[in-house]
Amino acid sequence: MNLIIDIGNTVAKMAAFDGRALVEVLYDSNRTLEHLPGFCEKYPFEKAIVATVIDVDRQVRNRLDELPCPVLWLDEKTLLPVENLYDTPHTLGYDRIASVAGANEQYPGRDILVVDAGTCITYEFIDAAARYHGGNISPGMQMRFKALHRFTARLPLVSAEGPLPSMGKDTDTAIRAGVLKGIEYEIVGYIRAMKHKYPELLVFLTGGDDFSFDTNLKNIIFADRFLVLKGLNRILNYNNGRL
Ligand SMILES: Nc1ncnc2c1ncn2[C@@H]1O[C@H](COP(=O)(O)OP(=O)(O)O)[C@@H](O)[C@H]1O
Numbered sequence: 198m199n200l201i202i203d204i205g206n207t208v209a210k211m212a213a214f215d216g217r218a219l220v221e222v223l224y225d226s227n228r229t230l231e232h233l234p235g236f237c238e239k240y241p242f243e244k245a246i247v248a249t250v251i252d253v254d255r256q257v258r259n260r261l262d263e264l265p266c267p268v269l270w271l272d273e274k275t276l277l278p279v280e281n282l283y284d285t286p287h288t289l290g291y292d293r294i295a296s297v298a299g300a301n302e303q304y305p306g307r308d309i310l311v312v313d314a315g316t317c318i319t320y321e322f323i324d325a326a327a328r329y330h331g332g333n334i335s336p337g338m339q340m341r342f343k344a345l346h347r348f349t350a351r352l353p354l355v356s357a358e359g360p361l362p363s364m365g366k367d368t369d370t371a372i373r374a375g376v377l378k379g380i381e382y383e384i385v386g387y388i389r390a391m392k393h394k395y396p397e398l399l400v401f402l403t404g405g406d407d408f409s410f411d412t413n414l415k416n417i418i419f420a421d422r423f424l425v426l427k428g429l430n431r432i433l434n435y436n437n438g439r440l
């Protein structure tokens with residue numbers, strides 16, 4: 198059994214894998230990882246991988262140091278099953294390359310765009326020869342709502358739940374449509390631009406924020422909430438003999 202830990206800017210995810218099979222996923226605080234000890238009692242983990250995009254607190258570090266199995270800390274030195282062409286591997290958020298490792302495992306030999314909608318919305322491109330070229334970083338949904346409230350005098354903090362016209366009719370819907378339709382058009386814009394360049398493109402949508410939108414591109418879009426976890430599991434198995 199593999200233990201996979203993905204620590205993001207908003208939330209931590211931990212998962213149990215048996216080979217390539219996902220057994221269980223748990224969301225946890227990225228500040229405490231309080232459910233980690235209980236999770237480790239539930240499964241006979243033989244090895245673990247940790248990917249973090251934050252500087253973990255002392256408490257989290259202690260919990261990870263106490264893991265009952267060898268741990269692979271994913272960083273720029275880790276051997277990867279895909280080629281990393283990012284110019285600054287030492288600053289790369291490794292959740293990003295894990296997402297394309299997960300997508301490439303499911304569809305090897307294909308040009309793939311991964312859209313990961315979480316704290317940030319990231320756009321990753323991996324080509325049919327399994328080369329990760331990088332991609333873009335954009336504000337996530339909650340960040341957009343919070344920024345409109347934080348950096349203006351009068352805009353309220355609006356939630357994603359509520360009426361969603363295509364064009365706002367009042368302050369509440371103006372902000373909600375500005376954020377949600379803005380994200381939708383941004384994602385569709387990236388898909389159309391990339392598909393023009395790579396006609397056989399496949400698209401994966403992942404991350405904690407769900408988006409559904411009407412587009413005639415639905416037939417090339419795969420939703421997989423656990424793509425990063427699957428990619429981390431692939432990387433851990435790829436490094437099996439090196440732990
Ligand atoms: N259990 C949860 N805890 C926190 N956020 C969640 C949860 N489930 C869904 N979300 C949504 O997912 C977003 C975080 O997405 P995710 O990609 O998991 O986070 P991260 O950016 O930390 O990797 C949050 O902004 C929130 O809107």
Ligand SMILES: CC(C)(COP(=O)(O)O)[C@@H](O)C(=O)NCCC(=O)O
Nearest residue numbers: 205206250288289290315316317334
């Ligand atoms: C872009 C990110 C903040 C996304 O993290 P998340 O939304 O999963 O919390 C993370 O991948 C990161 O910190 N990247 C470092 C910069 C880079 O990837 O070039």
Ligand SMILES: [K+]
Nearest residue numbers: 205292313315
């Ligand atoms: K993420």
